[in-house]
Amino acid sequence: MRATSRGKVAIAAAASWVLLTGTAFAATDTLMPTRNYTYYCGSGHGICQTDNETLTYYMDSGGTYELESNDRYYVNETVSSDYAPTDLVISYDSSPSFSGDAETDHIWQEGSTGLSDDAAGMTWCNDAVDLYACDQHYIRIRGNGYYVGSLTCHEMGHGVGLVHGDLAYPTRSRTDVAAMGCMVTGTAYSPDLGTNNFNNINATY
Template sequence: MLTLTKAPLVILTAGVTLLAATPAAHAVDPDNLVPTANYDHDCQVAAICKTDNATVTYYMDSGGSNELEAGDKASVQWVIDNEYAPTDLVMKYDSDPTFSGDAETDWYIVEETVSGDANGRAICNDAIWWTYKCDQHHVKIESGFWQHGLVCHELGHATGFVHGDLAAPTVAKSSSDNGCNRDPVPSTAGLNANQVTRINNN
């Protein structure tokens, strides 16, 4: 827990003394894994959804215009090995990905331009209707932005994590309480203890 303390500020106004105490700041553990009290929606294509398996299969595009370069693959693998594999999720690389049926590869990771101001996006490509789960996420990150923090962030969305404004209680989107799903995300951000706990208790 982080506690900041400051001396009280005394303000003199027209002969009245006002004591403005600075409140203590401390970390919170927001519920930021779908569903939350502020984001309770069935999974739909392009919505924030949970991955549907405790064993998560993933594939990094290895050919064509969406291919990840060697350094990009190394960054993704580092995040998976050091952030996600230590959780209760079982991470398994799928060298022969499946894009249809009931056993699709869970995370299809590609280098691709995304719309708007974002440099990455995780999109549910195959929603499991009337649940919070998605059978396959497409995780897209733009060329030059494969830093650990953004990779962790987008894989976090593919796991089911929302931004702080949709967590319960809400926290600032930039707060470290969001772990690597803060926005904007520092280049070295990883899962925090709260995120790991929520994955493991899911």
């Protein structure tokens, strides 16, 4: 169940100061909706919260978007190292559901279909359930070495509602690792979720 006091938490966080990786800065709201990201969730839209704290995931194991074994490793490692320690309750769904009221939350794929030439991956909502939440996200990352821990952390972040630095509040640089963790953009993704994102997830779910 999503926290109903999310706005109060975000305002309180923005007014406080925390110490991350040796750098002091105002705590940043990085989980949609923020004051700088007020778009509503909709089918085909990329950044939405997942529908509740119980999150299931599936890695495509056949056909066009099958993940190779090393890519499956990075997804499982990201889940266990970065997201499982949060308040999200995560489990693998070996029999995924693609319709109904209990869809598998995250569907991981490997491939380049639909990706722009400069995109390493993308995440999009397949079934919005309200203004901010999605019942099922698809996460697609290019093959041939693009599946690495930092990028899987980044795309999964979008699948739980984390935004880029310019959409956070207060606004941060897209390369501000201390504030944004693996939600930075560019060629040097941070490998870790980061304390700030961790706290935002726990304040929301």
